[in-house]
Every structure is written in structure tokens, then in C-alpha cells.
Amino acid sequence: MPFELPRxxxxxxxxxxxxxxxxxxxxxxxxxxxxxxxxxxxGTLVHRALERLFWHHAKGERTPASAALExxxxxDEVQVDPEFVALGLSSDAADSFRSDADALVRNYFELEDxxxxxxxxxxxxLEARFGDMVLRGIIDRLDLTADGELVVIDxxxxxxxxxxxxxxxxxxxxxxxLLCQETLGRRPVQVKLLHLKEPTTITAEPSEQALRGHRQxxxxxxxxxxxxxxxxxxxxxxxxxxxxxxxxxxxPAYGGDPAEAAPALGSGMAGVA
Numbered sequence: 496m497p498f499e500l501p502r503x504x505x506x507x508x509x510x511x512x513x514x515x516x517x518x519x520x521x522x523x524x525x526x527x528x529x530x531x532x533x534x535x536x537x538g539t540l541v542h543r544a545l546e547r548l549f550w551h552h553a554k555g556e557r558t559p560a561s562a563a564l565e566x567x568x569x570x571d572e573v574q575v576d577p578e579f580v581a582l583g584l585s586s587d588a589a590d591s592f593r594s595d596a597d598a599l600v601r602n603y604f605e606l607e608d609x610x611x612x613x614x615x616x617x618x619x620x621l622e623a624r625f626g627d628m629v630l631r632g633i634i635d636r637l638d639l640t641a642d643g644e645l646v647v648i649d650x651x652x653x654x655x656x657x658x659x660x661x662x663x664x665x666x667x668x669x670x671x672x673l674l675c676q677e678t679l680g681r682r683p684v685q686v687k688l689l690h691l692k693e694p695t696t697i698t699a700e701p702s703e704q705a706l707r708g709h710r711q712x713x714x715x716x717x718x719x720x721x722x723x724x725x726x727x728x729x730x731x732x733x734x735x736x737x738x739x740x741x742x743x744x745x746x747p748a749y750g751g752d753p754a755e756a757a758p759a760l761g762s763g764m765a766g767v768a
Contacts, residue, residue, distance in 0.1 A: 497724055497725050497726075497727060498520065498524050498525075498723075498724040498727060498729075499524070499724065500720065500721060500724050501523050501524065501720070502629065503622070503628075503629040503630065503631045504628060504629070504630050504631070504713065504716070504717060504720075505630075505631055505632055505633075506632050506666070506667035506668075506670040506671065507667065508523050509666070509667075509670065509713055509716050510666060510667060511523065512716055512719070512720060513716065514732065514734075514736070515731055515732045515734075515736075515740075516719075516723055516729040516730050516731070516732065517729045517730060517731040517732075517742070517746060517753060518731070518740060518742055519720075519729065520723070520729035520753070521742050521745075521753075521756055524724065524729075525756070525757055527742075527756060527757060527760045527761065528760060528761055529741070530581065530741070531578035531579070531581050531582060532582075533582060533584075533592065534652070534653060535578075536573070536576075536578050536579050536582060537592060537595060537596055537599075537652060538652040538653070539573075539578070540566075540569055540570065540573050540579075540596050541566075541596050541599045541600060541650070541652050541691065542635065542650055542652075543569040543572075543573075544562060544565045544566035544568075544569045544596070544600055545562070545565075545600070545603060545635075545650060546617050546618055546635075547565035547568065547569065548561060548562045548565050548609060549609065549612070549614050549617050549636070550617060551565065552565075554610045554611075554612075555610055556610075557609035557610050557612075559601060559604055562600050562601075562603070562604070563597070563600065566596060566597065566600050570593060570596070599652055599691040599692065600691075602691045602692070602693075602694040603650075603689070603691055603694070605694050606689050606691070606694050606695075606696050607689070607696075612636075612638055613638060613639045613640075613641075614636050614637065614638055614639075615637050615638065615639045615645075616634060616636065616637035617635075617636055618633055618634075618635065619633065619634045619636075619637050620632070620633050620634075621633075621634065621671070621674040621675065621677075621678045621679075622674070622678065623673075623674055623677035623678050625710065625713070625714055625717075626714070627717070627721075628713075628714060628717040630670070630673075630674060630677075630713060631674075632667075632670060632671050632674050634647055634648075634649070634671050634674075634675075635648055635649050635650050636648035636650075637675070637683075640684070644683070644684040644685075645675055645679070645681055645682075645683040645684065646683055646684060646685045646686070646687065647668050647671045647672055647675065647683045647685070647686040647687065648687050648689060649667065649668050649671070649686070649687065649688050649689070650689050650691065651688050651689065651690045651691065651692075652691055652692060653690075653692065654690070654692055654693075655688075655690035655692065655693050655695050655697065656697075661697050664688065664697070665686065665688065665697065665699050666709070668686035668687070668688060668699070669686060669699070669701055669705065669706065669709045670709055670713060671683075671686065672686050672701040672706060672709075673701075673706045673709050673710055673713070676706055682701060682703065682706060683701060684700060685698055685699070685700055685701075686698070686699050686700075686701055729753075731746050731747065731748045733748050737749070742756060745759070
């Protein structure tokens with residue numbers, strides 16, 4: 496029986512399929528459960544603190560002290576979050592987790608002055624249809640410049656990529672820019688990745704031609720997903736990342752059987768976006 500198509504694509508799903516179609520099948524088609532990781536949960540915590548900084552503090556009040564307060568509130572909330580609880584951190588590990596989050600939030604202020612920012616969207620969900628494909632994305636922050644132009648902001652809590660890989664890491668924010676153009680009728684003048692760990696900013700200016708190219712590539716990915724679902728053919732793509740893949744034991748490139756993954760890991764609800 497052919498696999499059921501996902502209801503929508505997101506920037507992360509586009510990247511996932513391009514990285515490895517088989518891993519995409521496990522996560523986005525069969526919805527196999529993914530154990531939370533320290534980097535993932537830490538990223539969620541830091542994102543939450545920065546969201547609250549803009550939600551609850553007007554210009555002139557967005558200070559490091561205010562951000563620290565919002566991180567403290569977010570830290571209290573995360574204590575009962577199932578994903579954080581599942582990490583099973585020791586007291587020392589939890590202290591290190593919190594210390595890292597503090598440093599990431601402090602580093603944010605080295606990248607920009609939030610009191611000069613005019614956000615028009617925080618955790619903004621945008622959705623557009625391209626033929627049979629629904630493209631959906633959640634933008635960390637959408638800013639309006641003094642000149643009335645849009646800027647897409649994406650916070651990153653992992654390490655910044657080497658210069659040779661910067662362009663590939665911008666694919667997601669370019670897709671966010673495409674969604675802005677399709678749903679808001681305006682092309683952002685900039686897309687920015689704010690890497691909090693270093694800290695450093697990676698910036699690009701999406702042209703009309705660039706967004707046209709990203710639209711074509713995204714539609715092509717959707718067509719490839721349709722074909723893979725129809726033909727039940729999700730081929731693995733090996734790379735150094737395989738060493739960290741939780742599905743490696745089920746990958747035929749390493750002698751595994753993909754059919755054993757769902758019984759071993761437990762499957763989610765097929766067809767859920």
C-alpha cells in the first residue's frame with residue numbers, strides 16, 4: 496500500500512528530505528517518535544525566553560535584565576515539560592543546561608539592540624498553496640525596518656556553519672521569505688540567522704530570482720515526495736551525519752531493514768502534518 500503524503504511541507508521537512516529521503520519517511524511519513532535531546536530542548540527554552548522578551552517588554556525595556564527574567568520564567572515552566580523531564584538530567588547537568596541557556600541569551604545582545612527592533616510578528620505562522628502542495632512555516636520573528644521593509648529573523652542555538660556551508664543553511668529562511676511574498680504580498684529585503692553560540696549573524700538579501708528558484712526547488716521536492724510515497728521508494732543518502740542518525744540500524748545502507756523501524760520504535764498517526 497502506498498505511503499500517505501504529509502499534509503504540508505515546512506522548511507525543515509524540505510531540508511530533511513533533501514538530506515535523506517529514508518530518514519524523512521521515518522519522521523514525516525511514519526511519524527516515529529523522536530527522543531528529546533539536550534540541544535533541542537535547550538533551543539526551545541532560549542527561543543521561549545526571547546519570544547517573551549518581545550511579547551512582554553516595550554522598546555526601552557528590552558534589557559539583559561529583562562531577558563534574564565524571562566529566561567527564569569521559561570525555566571520554571573520547562574521543569575514540567577515532558578521533553579525536559581525525559582532528559583533525566585542530574586542536578587549538575589541541569590545547572591550546566593541552565594548556565595548554557597543564560598550564556599546564549601546574553602550573547603543575543605551582542606548581535607543587536609532589541610530596543611531598536613520593530614517586530615510585526617513573533618512565532619508567526621504563514622501558509623501558502625502551490626498546486627497540490629501546502630507550504631507552512633513558523634517564523635521566529637518578522638521585523639519592520641524604519642523604511643517599511645520586512646526582515647526575517649531566525650534564532651539558532653547550535654554552532655554556526657563553516658563559511659563553505661553558510662549558503663545551504665540559509666535555505667530555510669529563504670523559504671520563509673517566499674512565504675512572506677506569497678501570503679503578505681511583500682518580499683523581505685533581508686533574511687538573518689542569529690547564531691547565539693559564537694555569537695555571529697549570517698545575512699542574505701533574497702532577490703526575486705532567488706525566491707523563484709527556491710519555489711521551483713520546493714515544488715520539485717514535493718514532486719519527489721509524491722513519487723516516493725506512490726512507489727514506496729525512499730532511498731537513503733549516506734553522509735558523515737549517518738554516524739549520529741537514530742535510524743542507522745534500520746538503514747539498508749548499513750545492512751538494516753526499514754520495515755523493522757516502526758515495530759521497534761513505535762509509529763505515530765499516519766498522515767499527520
